[in-house]
Amino acid sequence: MSRGAALILAAGAGSRFGSLKQLAPLQGKPLLQHAVDAATAVLPDHVYCVLGNGATEIESAVNGARFIAHEQWASGMGSSLAAGVDALAEQYDWLLVMLGDQPAVTAQHLQDLINELPGFDCVCSRYGNIRGVPAIFTRGWYQKLTGLRGDRGAQALLRDNRDLREIELAAALWDVDTPADLTRHQDGKRS
Numbered sequence: 001m002s003r004g005a006a007l008i009l010a011a012g013a014g015s016r017f018g019s020l021k022q023l024a025p026l027q028g029k030p031l032l033q034h035a036v037d038a039a040t041a042v043l044p045d046h047v048y049c050v051l052g053n054g055a056t057e058i059e060s061a062v063n064g065a066r067f068i069a070h071e072q073w074a075s076g077m078g079s080s081l082a083a084g085v086d087a088l089a090e091q092y093d094w095l096l097v098m099l100g101d102q103p104a105v106t107a108q109h110l111q112d113l114i115n116e117l118p119g120f121d122c123v124c125s126r127y128g129n130i131r132g133v134p135a136i137f138t139r140g141w142y143q144k145l146t147g148l149r150g151d152r153g154a155q156a157l158l159r160d161n162r163d164l165r166e167i168e169l170a171a172a173l174w175d176v177d178t179p180a181d182l183t184r185h186q187d188g189k190r191s
Contacts, residue, residue: 005046113134
């Protein structure tokens with residue numbers, strides 16, 4: 001199989017959370033560490049996190065990933081994704097794009113996406129009635145991804161494309177935006 005890497009987006013301020021969300025404790029480790037651990041289980045030594053807000057603190061607390069600094073992180077998720085893809089495009093044939101705040105996504109979920117990749121340019125998750133990340137993008141998508149700006153992330157590109165593979169992944173529907181979301185996950189309630 002071609003060469004791939006995980007690209008975890010974790011640059012935002014987490015303004016609705018009220019503090020550095022990436023380091024919020026969940027089950028004995030930082031929230032971001034859950035995404036890194038899942039990615040490392042399927043792509044050891046090829047896990048990268050795009051960081052912006054709180055980068056120094058995050059780098060010292062999270063293990064198992066390499067870090068991509070994004071100085072314009074405040075301009076939105078689209079720019080963070082573009083920066084990550086730009087940094088890795090020369091080295092990898094495909095990128096597994098993830099969010100750092102979806103702790104219910106497991107290594108098995110990621111492996112299921114990877115298993116579906118042969119024969120497709122893109123494999124994405126479907127949850128609720130939307131297509132989203134985690135998703136795998138091959139080189140043919142890199143130009144579109146590096147053109148993203150502001151808060152427009154990959155979801156708009158996925159929505160408009162018909163030639164891709166979808167995998168149902170209800171676990172990706174739940175993310176952590178507020179302290180209440182984190183508490184619900186700790187209590188095992190994801191609604």
